[in-house]
Amino acid sequence: MARRRFAIPVFPGTNCEEDVLHALRAVAGQEAELVWHQERSLAGFDAAVIPGGFAHGDYLRAGALARFSPVMEPLAAMAESGRLVVGICNGFQILQEAGLLPGAMQRNRSLAYVCRDVWVRTEETGSPFTAALTPGETIRLPVGHAEGNFHLPDRDLERLEAAGQVIFRYSEPDGSLTEAANPNGSRHHIAGVRNRRGNVAALMPHPDRAWEPALGGTGGLRLFESLVRWSES
Amino acid sequence: MSSSFGAQVLVRLRPSIYDPQGEAIRRSLASAGVEGIESVRQGKLIELEVRADSAEEAEARVREIAARVLANPVLEDHVVEVGPDSVAS
Numbered sequence A: 001m002a003r004r005r006f007a008i009p010v011f012p013g014t015n016c017e018e019d020v021l022h023a024l025r026a027v028a029g030q031e032a033e034l035v036w037h038q039e040r041s042l043a044g045f046d047a048a049v050i051p052g053g054f055a056h057g058d059y060l061r062a063g064a065l066a067r068f069s070p071v072m073e074p075l076a077a078m079a080e081s082g083r084l085v086v087g088i089c090n091g092f093q094i095l096q097e098a099g100l101l102p103g104a105m106q107r108n109r110s111l112a113y114v115c116r117d118v119w120v121r122t123e124e125t126g127s128p129f130t131a132a133l134t135p136g137e138t139i140r141l142p143v144g145h146a147e148g149n150f151h152l153p154d155r156d157l158e159r160l161e162a163a164g165q166v167i168f169r170y171s172e173p174d175g176s177l178t179e180a181a182n183p184n185g186s187r188h189h190i191a192g193v194r195n196r197r198g199n200v201a202a203l204m205p206h207p208d209r210a211w212e213p214a215l216g217g218t219g220g221l222r223l224f225e226s227l228v229r230w231s232e233s
Numbered sequence B: 001m002s003s004s005f006g007a008q009v010l011v012r013l014r015p016s017i018y019d020p021q022g023e024a025i026r027r028s029l030a031s032a033g034v035e036g037i038e039s040v041r042q043g044k045l046i047e048l049e050v051r052a053d054s055a056e057e058a059e060a061r062v063r064e065i066a067a068r069v070l071a072n073p074v075l076e077d078h079v080v081e082v083g084p085d086s087v088a089s
Helices: A017-027 A072-080 A090-097 A154-162 A220-232 B020-031 B055-070
Strands: A005-010 A031-036 A047-050 A084-088 A104-106 A114-122 A138-145 A149-151 A166-171 A190-194 A200-203 B003-013 B044-052 B076-088
Touching (some): A017 A031, A017 A220, A047 A072, A047 A090, A047 A220, A072 A084, A084 A090, A084 A220, A090 A200, A114 A190, A138 A220
Parallel strands (some): A005 A031, A005 A047, A084 A200
Antiparallel strands (some): A104 A149, A114 A138, A166 A190, B003 B044, B003 B076
16 A cells, blocks of 8 residues: 655644654654645645644644644645544644644643543544544553633534544553543543544554654554554545 | 724623633632632633724624634623724825
8 A cells, every 4th residue: 555645733832743653653653744824735745743832832722723824724634535634632623723623622620731641442443543543442652732621512512422433532451441541521532533424534643653662651652553444444 | 983892792601611721710819829719710811903994894793703713602602892982194
């Protein structure tokens, strides 16, 4: 299978772009390039991964101002055309604020910036982050965020669940859902979602910080395998 | 002739949404010995100065950016107020 070419949009304040670049190239064996947010074209790219950080400083709300960056237009077109567009952490918030993924992130219920390992349970495997996983599989990944408290009003949340758009929930290592395992107060323990079509997805934990033992864990490997498998299908 | 108009956008969490910041303030007040505060909710006030030809135009522009970006409708309600022209030019 030919290697895919991934764009990694970089906004002022993005800080995980090198992690994602290395993971895509060295770990996943794909082609990947950083793309400055002023870029107006993503011609030549097959897919995009929006990395974590603090795009535009997060001063108004996390991810809110990124939608005005020129690169968001070709990115939305890429999503619209059915190609793979995913976000990690701040990339999740950016995709929500741009209207490409449902929900909004509230301040963590504890008000603290949460920086620790969590476990997530795989809910469904029709997304770029879960294509190589099995339903119910649990994975340990690090989180680092202050606004990861996933919110949707009741009725929208029911629709999201009914459509199978929840891809990961915070859980115990055995997959059980407890309050202690939910690091930020997210409704329904939601750690990751996808759009209806399945080509746009995001999660708050960082697979880009967990792909070799020296980093403290290898849980992220399975997610990068998924990105490759999904883009080949 | 355009003028400068003062505008205020009050952004608040929707009433149905738990506000951890407001609750933290309430608890802090209680632990500091302030009595009788039953509930605290924290929002934000965004003040803008807008150059426009009329108050109506200024208000329309502020309403648009308030709905489009200053508030997130999933979480927040907002109220826009535009004051009288402050500086003519």
